[in-house]
Amino acid sequence: MHAPLRSLLTVLVLLAAALVSPAGDTAPDRCLAPYFVVKADRDGADRFPLKSTRVTAEIAGVIADVRVVQTYENRGPGVIEATYVFPASTRAAVHGLTMTVGGRRVVAKIKERGEARRTYEQAKAAGKTASLLEQERPNVFQMNLANILPGDVVEVELAYTELLVPAEGVYEWCYPTTVGPRYSNRAAATAAPDEQWVANPYLPAGSPAPAGFTLEARLVPGMPLQEVASPTHRVAIDFRNPAEATVQLSPDEVSPANRDFLLHYRLAGDAIAGGLVLDEDAADGGHFLLMLAPPPRPPVTMIPPRDFLFVVDVSGSMNGFPLATAKTLVRELAVQLRSQDRFNVLLFAGDSQVLAPASLPATPENVAAALELLERQQGGGGTELVAAMRRALALPATAGAARIVAVITDGYVDMEPELFELVRANLGRSSVFAFGIGTSVNRHLIEGLARAGRGEPFVVTDNALAASGAAAFRAMIEAPVLTGVQVDFGGLAVSEVAPLPVPDLFARRPVVLTGRYRGKPVGTITVGGRTGEKPWNVAVDVAGASRLTSPGIIGRLWARQRIAELADLQALALDEGRRQAIVALGIAHNLLTNYTSFVAVDEVVRRAPGEPVRTVAQPSVLPEGVSNLAVGGGEVATTPEPATVLLVFISAAAIGLALWRIRPVQQGV
């Protein structure tokens, strides 16, 4: 065979091999992953159908009543279906959804998730405008809006209630604005439908927000306010009287929706609103909420030696401010350890490494070595938190010392159930504290980890707050406030009290209990426990409890708490009975859950049969401080080829020169 023919054959074989090999790269090998939105305006579809989000909150006592209005508009030429993944507070009890289209207001119905999805799909196929709100995680929701016609403006309003629990005398209301990109190693092809949201489009870091965002909160705690501030946003605060204030997001904020909005306030004298509140939402009783001020923190000298294990996320999404904050935090904690304490450091991203195979004494040399190891980290790779936690919890603990595991991460992983199960399985051996870092932390993971490990969640959203956050975190974990909590309800007939057993208090948070009562509310509730080495007791007169004027709120909060507990158990092992219990609670209390969704259908058929519908996923904004590395690309150095136009011009010049030097032979074809 001629040499050129052999060459050609070789090239053809290679081409064929290359064509065949991707066929073997089957879909199950591809993981669910967030991605950057790609400009594809071939059909001119409106790529950003969500035009604005308007948040209004009424915070009365310890309960926040929040309304979120999302306005969608289709400025493209064709009919679209809009989907939008957005966050909410982990404590949010979403109890209502209304859709307004063409002046018609439709109140959504709560239905079992599958039924709601079918109703939505039927309406979509029939050409009716419909909305579907699904819960993907307790703090991540997805809005689906079908048949938005060109020129349509559709308003969707969702309502939720949230219980605000103060820590160290400070009340915090958090409104998350964007969902951080999640890392997942689940295969895209086999992932469950409620996992698919992880493959969510993102705008590159620094891109302007495609939708407007306004926020207004009214504070009426029922007691004089001492201090109101937002550590995250510029706000205008108007005190109407000593016990009432309105807070409005400043119009100067350029990108207000790329980080959590936090509102902090204190009551005069660091008082705690609450006591016993009754919600008489049933004929023979109702629901109760008990919130009691905690005792003062005991001195550290009374606490036994501790063995700290710092589990630090050094993955790509931690690059920048979060990793810098993590370093600050570990430094602050490590240098203040007592001589009898021991410690270890585990760094993780795609894989993990430990400072030492076993915990080291907290000597200055060991602390310096730990800090040097941490300083070398740049942030990169995936977030294999489950494997890291498995390794961390398997590390030998120091005999006679209390093992405290501090997990420092932004929580951008999608393996919450496995993590919670792992931490639960190690209860009794370690107390797990989750420290969330980032402008838009995955609070579900942070709070779930803390709940599973009987610890406390802690979140730092800003570099400026890192030092004070670290100090507060250290103060929290070095000495529990209240242990061995016992509750005696006296003559009050109660049921389904949550949480039971009451967990130890590490932060100076109030003891909060919710439950059902039956019969006449009389008697005395006594709560007791130990603080340091001293006993602590407080008694509450039931007859003196305050009563809610609009019933149902505490019932919803109670149901939300109960659903959270059931969902935690459900994450460990799927159980049909538990699923049905969650569905029943969701439908009885009109609550959005993992198994119940809101669906609203406008009965007017608006799209002509056969007219195509394009699904547009509203891209999310990357949280402030999170680099493009968290999505996978953007900031890694590359070596791109020159522009094709230049290559073509150079080629034309070279060919021209060659032909000029060696003229082609003039001959007929």
Next chain:
Amino acid sequence: MSPDSHDAGPSRPNGTAGRFQMAERASVWIRGERRLNRDPKPCGFGYVSGRLALLAQSRAALLVGWALAGWPVWRWFGARLDDGSDEPWGIAALGLSLISLPWRGLRARGPPRWAGTTAAVVAVAVVGFGVWPPLVRAGLWMLALVGLLGGTGPWLARTGLLLLGLPVTATAEFFLGYPLRVAVAAGNAPVLRLLGWNVERRGAALQWAGETVLIDAPCSGIQMLWTGLAAASVLALAWRLGERASMALVGRAAGVVALANGLRCTVLFIAEVKLHPVPGWLHEGIGLVLFAAALGVICVAGARLRRETGGPAA
């Protein structure tokens, strides 16, 4: 076979005469010979088949048939041009190759030189219509055009340009991009280690001292390869190189462009890890200089092949 050879056949039994005549007419129709022009009947199967046979002898008519039957290809081609996924320069290559086609051959009578091959290619395209990806179908259709008109002159270079004129870069990037990127990274790592940097390759990324340089899709060299192959094809066409020389030139062009791309990545790695930082515009400049050098090698190789093979193709 002479045009009149079927007139001198032996006599046949009456019962089979009709069938024999039909078969013979069909055979002649397939051969496209003019003999049936003498058919005295103004209508009927013989007349129609004769007219069709006449039409089939016209290459212009065959070309029109080719163009009409290829409507799915054209529709796909138009959509691909419109969706912006490929560089628009393929049109230039397509235009060049179309201009260079031996259109005068359309006036000739009788079957094309490669009628059998063309028929086979068309058959493969038609039979596998539902199986072939659109790009493969378009490639087969272009090969059919070469079969209809080609067979003379530097047909291989024309064919190459015709195929490069199809929207191939996005597909090549999809299927060949990653293997090429890995190959570039695998080639770069030992070179950089030889130069004294302990570079580690992870997939298509190069890592050194905490710095990562990714050989991503725009670094694969597909665009340089396409441009280099198109340039080699144009030279082979202009210098009317024969089949062997054309193949040799295209093969060398692929090799030298791949080498230039590898070298470009090596130099840019050194720049990107900030060993020797360079301004942004120089990144492109380095690539252009190396590509220009590769083009120089291609031109020299082409000129040498032209001399060695004794001039233009027949």
